[in-house]
Amino acid sequence: MGSEFLSLVQDPAYWDSLAKIVPKALNETIYMVVVSTFLAYVLGIPMGVFLVITSANHVLPNPWVERTLGTIINIFRSIPFIILLVALIPFTTMVVGTRIGTTAAIVPLVISAAPFVARLIESSLKEVSHGVIEAALSMGASPWQIISKVLLPETKSPIILGIAITTINIIAYTAMAGAVGGGGLGDLAIQYGYNRFRTDIMIITVLILVVIVQGIQWVGTTLARKLSHR
């Protein structure tokens, strides 16, 4: 194995073959992760905010909205991703015009991550004490001012940590996106490393993923610490 490995890494043709597949897969992963995380937050933040402000004793209490929204989120969170991926195919075709490929994979990724994001946002915003909200109300703040000037700015730190968690989760999910031809590093590891017994590719892709995950967590933790003034 040792000498075999040495002769392999000394062969320029080997690196050429890797250069053809690894950067492409890396790009696909970054594309899917960035776009999915962004869209998951575009959908998830308003859902999380609504969950919080409609809860009892908050600025716009509305048990009906809170319960309905909560149930929808729970339903989507309980469907296994691989099933959601397949079940959403007609919807994906409707939204992006195709049911396979990297862009097509983004639709189920967003639909599965958004409810998760909503719950993360909810738990972050609930850290704001009732007293602070009451103080803002006593100054004549509107519900929108309480959201934009109190709830979100006061919870920047936990929200940033949540973004790191979500991004890392989405990276793990992109591996499954290979099922709809999404590509990416995870898919590469499965297609080459697992199905074709290319252990070297499996190791390389996993190593890259480890570095990415470590990096994201580090950035998240550092930023969250910087933004926290507690």
Next chain:
Amino acid sequence: MIHITNLSKVFKSRQGTITALKDINLHVSKGAVYGIIGLSGAGKSTLIRCLNMLERPTEGEIILDGQNMTTLSGKDLRRARQNIGMIFQHFNLLESRTVSGNIAFPLEIAEWSKEEIDERVKELLPLVGLEDKASAYPAQLSGGQKQRVGIARALATKPAVLLCDEATSALDPQTTVSILGLLKEINEKLDLTIVIITHEMKVIKEICTDVAVIDQSQIIEQGSVESVFIHPQSSIAKEFISSVLPNDLPAQLLRELALHPHAEIVKIHFLGSTASEPVITDLIKQCGVTVNILYGSIDYLRSTMFGTLTLELQGSPDSLADAYEYLHKRNLKVEVIRNGI
């Protein structure tokens, strides 16, 4: 400034109904420092929250600075709230904002321009003595400093009324004195009407002009601080007063007095300028009685001197009668604790 008429608040829950406030009538005049004192659970927190509609009254009317608060909602209510500052027991500052940012917060809500906000914040920092803390975060401040930020923030929009919800209850005694001093200074300097709820009689004694005692959802006693301190009606008021002005004679003294069953013992209450008059000298010189001072205390109600003296008087029946006449002429409240012979 504030007229509360027949105010009631009932909380309904699955467990049943709880009456938090029952038929409250209160009038706070402009420039007053109105203290509302009660034990925990008496309803005082609910009462102060009703003033700015954080709590909607079930019945009754609240007129504040000419506006009927109970009829307001939405935008009108929010505008009216900008005319009422409020400070809290736990300060409730925004942790993500600096001291300046916290003071600017109500002004942003009131949609002041950036320049106006900067200018106003610069005025307020020295008022509360925090010029050097402008860019500090609340987590870096002591409790007293946090409450100073709270006060500056509450005053930012130049409100007509300041509501203080147990504002000193989370502070140590020394800091409490300095915060009360600041509130008194603001009351005098800005002629600001202040409503304070508290469970500490010390707060009432230090800065209030008027006081209402609330117990079991009802106001059981109200009036000027002097009148309530001198003539407390309810047992709760008496208890609160004795917590800051010990009224009972020490046990040791009572034991000694028991040995002289014929001594005439009186307690004299002083208020304001009479506290500094030479009453005892006059009693001895003009009335010809012998005066033995048993016990005494002198204190201040806000800025009015307030004291009690327990005296043993000895003399002929005529000179004792003279002495009483003299005391009544001086408008001193005299309480005969024990008649001699």
